[in-house]
Amino acid sequence: MGYDVRMEPGTDGLxxxxxxxxxxxxxxxxxxxxxxxxxxxxxxxxxNLDTAPKP
Incomplete structure (x- = not known):
């Protein structure tokens, strides 16, 4: 669950x-x-729509 991992202030792991x-x-x-x-x-x-591959 990550309870044993210390999180630095202001970080969310992402x-x-x-x-x-x-x-x-x-x-x-x-x-x-x-x-x-x-x-x-x-x-x-x-x-994204502008550069999406056309079918």
């Missing part, structure tokens, strides 16, 4: 599985207000 650029994106995302978070998600979803 960062250890992220590439440095992913961790940076997450850190920046977390400081955005709700409107900008929505804008970022909309942009990423748009870019």
């Amino acid at each position: 960062n250890s599985t992220l590439a440095p650029d992913e961790a940076q994106l997450l850190s920046l995302y977390r400081i955005l207000d709700e409107g900008n978070k929505k804008a970022v998600l909309d942009f990423v979803r748009f870019k």
